[in-house]
Amino acid sequence: MARPRTLNVLEGGISFMRLAGFNFIPAKILRVQYKPTSVSMHWIDRVAKALLKRDKKPVIASGISVSGNIHIGHCNDVFIADGVRRALEELGGEGQAFWYADDFDPMRRIPWPLNEGELAEKYKQYLGIPYINIPSPDPNYKNFVDFFARPFIESLDGFGIDVKIYSGAEIYRSGKMAEPTRTALKHADKIRTILNRYRSKPLPEDWLPYDALCERCGRLATTRSLSWHDNYVSYKCEGSDYVAGCGHEGEADFTKGQGKLTWRVEWPARWKLLGVTCEPFGKDHAVVGGSYDTGKLIAKQVFKCNAPYPVPYEWVSLKGRQMSSSKGVVFTLPQWLEIAEPELLRYFIFRSKPMKAKEFDPGLALLDLYDEYDLVEQVHFGLVEASARRKEQLKRIYQLSQLRKTPRRRVQRVPFRFATVLAQVMRDEKYAINVLTSREMLTDPSKSDIELAFRRLSCARNWVSKYAPERLQFKVAETLPAEAVQLLSKQQKQGLTQLAADLSSRDFTPVELHNHIYELAQRVGLKASELFKAIYLALLGRESGPRVGNFISVLDKEFVISRLGEATL
């Protein structure tokens, strides 16, 4: 059985007045401040509420530059956007969320894993070229963007995220950006003034907020816009600090996607075009004088619209290292689903405030995340006590962690730690169900309880093989590990024989069995450790393993009896 435990998630703010202190508290204060049921609102709900005050149909944007693998740090963006949308609907509003792939940006660095070996050589030529125009390293994908973005996009549904997907390149090519671009070009002076407020080195007077695509070399990062007229921007391909230009001079038709607005202008232009009223973004944009600040001013003065309600968020680090798609320090959505349920990632994101740094470690720390999630679930179903205020918070976090609707009935869970043992032993599903029901981890399980159990077992199996320390891994030997068994002493064999007999004559609970081993050891004149060792040698071919009581009770009894018999021949 699970060790009874409480976790720190249950602790915390207690909003009750000190009742015993009535005589110390002036009556007027009591009247004003004593609010035992004071509402503590989740930040997602606070955002949603603020949005509804402004307008009835908020549009929440999210997006990311497809510069490499899209990892769980990037997920904050779309998870928060979708979370706000959901909260809006729950408040009776009508939200719409989308995810925007910045796939028309130029590649400034070759991302992992394309920056290794031969590929690195090959991809050098694409520096400065828009991602969308770079080929995929794998023929199963259309191009660079498809290669990196598709696994992410296809995973979203599995995390309960329901957003519209936009492609920056498509929007430019469709001509939808033509008018905002024209507006920006017309007001280049005004924009320059705004940007210069935060620059120490002012932009040149002939600066234009546009990056043309060089028609000769295909690069976007290398051109300098010289002037514009009608639908055209004339440019020269001069090069940038990381890639040389080809020297070509030409004209780009900005109504046909032959270039794009520079980032700090593109962002507010997008707000205008898509009517964005809320947007989460990484802390890098949130800095004073950063792209949000200038975007706000440009939106107001040039595009005549309001900047979206900002939701800045911190980044996620992986085992203490800053996640980075270019360096390959990544953990992706498909990787997540191998070892953990999607609800856990939502929980991971929604349990703390957005600007609090998050740290993910797929190793042993994952066990704690599982336990914490299960505990919160128990609080939700009223099976574990928490203070009224904390309970309210945890329930909301639990709801936000759900892919869609919050389950009404209590969910039966297999503790993940236990799953890591069972997963290494079970032969088939029926076997697993037997073990789980006989150990009362599942009681009269519903179909969905069983599905959840198997999903968790499959995660546990993957986790053990990919992320667990070796000491947690074991494999029951299919045939008698003859060499190992040769090492057994006479008394050890005697102990095993007796154990086999005891097992066939009665049933043991795991704890009883564990205790029984000690008695047995004494009876045959062995130190307990010698008998434990013998058991592990016979079953695993090594001297240690999972706690014996648990271990044997998840194994097939007949198998254990016959194996012990074989070992003593």
Add this chain to the structure above:
RNA sequence: GGGCCCGUAGCGCAGUCUGGCUAGCGCACCGGCCUUUUAAGCCGGGUGUCGAGGGUUCGAAUCCCUCCGGGCCCGCCA
């Protein structure tokens, strides 16, 4: 130079937005139990000037100001 986050028990953290019960949780530690080991033995024990100083308040870990220390981000790419 600017911004954000963090500083609470030996370690890792919750609680801070919305001030109010005796400041909590995990691990570690200490003492018992009947017994190898393992991030699933059991029971009992909190070991703390809530970074420092000032202010507001009946009341401050929580709000305000100043300072100190650590981390990250931005510094004109996006």
